[in-house]
Amino acid sequence: MLDLSQLRSFVAVEQMGSFTLAAERLGLGQSTVSQHIQRLEAALGRRLLARDTHKVMLTGDGEALLSHARAMLSIEGQVQSLFKSHSLRGSLRLGVSEDFVTSQLPAVLEDFVRSHPSVDLELTVALSGVLYEMQDNGEIDLVLAKRRLGDARGKLVYREPLVWLARDPERVLASGPLPLIAFPPPSVTRVIALEALGRNGVPWRIVCTCGSLSGLTAAARAGMGVLVQPRSMAPSGLKEIPAGKLPVLEDVEFVLVPRKGADQALVSALSEDILQKVRGLRSA
Structure with a gap:
């Protein structure tokens, strides 16, 4: 029978991409998490994780185990919840x-x-x-x-720089009024982008508006224009426009706001x- 503690460490390492961060999340020592993974690999007779100097990744066998590990931990959580009078409902x-x-x-x-x-x-x-x-x-x-x-509302989760993105930055910048791909109002990123362009006298036109990020991303990947997004959320297939080519954008903050x-x-x-x-x- 597989050990649930070992599976919990395995899933945490996959989520965090790091033995150190997984140990912090579980409240365990890093050596304990490492032992859990070693014992799990020994029990299955398969290598589950591939380690390099930057991150930890799943092997093919690790990917095959992951969904089953999550399912087993989910069942454990349901059983514990069933018998805990103080569990959240x-x-x-x-x-x-x-x-x-x-x-x-x-x-x-x-x-x-x-x-x-x-x-x-x-x-x-x-x-x-x-x-x-x-x-x-x-x-x-x-x-x-x-x-x-x-803005004072909510509890800060993290702060993030906004960046200009395009499939082909040089072609887009040479196309005349800057073609913008943007969310419709009320959009925080839209307002910040338009204010920055206005302050710096950069002519612009909105060539595509969509309430879905997948729609905006498709338009940007098609080369229609420039998209503004938080840097860590930049969609694949788009390049960040180099500094100095367009006005610097204000950072945004992600927050939690309870009712x-x-x-x-x-x-x-x-x-x-x-x-x-x-x-x-x-x-x-």
Whole structure:
């Protein structure tokens, strides 16, 4: 029978890409996590992880094990929850900004769902401004979204630089008025980009508007124009336009904003998971 502690260490290493960060997340010593992986590999007779100087990656056998490991840990969480009178129960309405969903949300939610199987999540994906409006109307309990520098709402998760992106920066910059690909209002990145261009007298025109990041990314990959995104969330296939070619963009901050009157136990549990997971991913 496979040891659940060993599987837990295996999944944590895969999530964090590091034995050190996995140990911190689990509250274990790094040597303990290493022993768990060694014993798991010995029990299965297969090498599960490939290590180099930069990160830890799954081997083919590790990839084959991962979904089964997650399923076993999920069942463990459900059983523990069933017999814990103090386990969290109920529903929580979570709003997440469009760009965060495609990059980091799966990793953020995985541990929470496993640890709290009796909590039902209702997920809303939209622009940050739309999410704040919905929360003001009582429709969302917790928002994970962007705010501008100087905005005091919410608890800071991390700060991120915005960058200009294009498939072919030289061609786009030589095309006359700068062709922009942008979210519709109310969009934080749109406002920041237009303000920066206006302050510096750069002529522009919006060539594509879409409320979906996948749509904007497709337009940018097709070479239609320039897209503004947080640097760590830059879609593949696009290049960052070199410094000095376009105005410097203001940073944005990702924050957690709870709704007054929401279930504080549920909000606090998910907020803590998000803070711990996102900061761990960014330090990896």
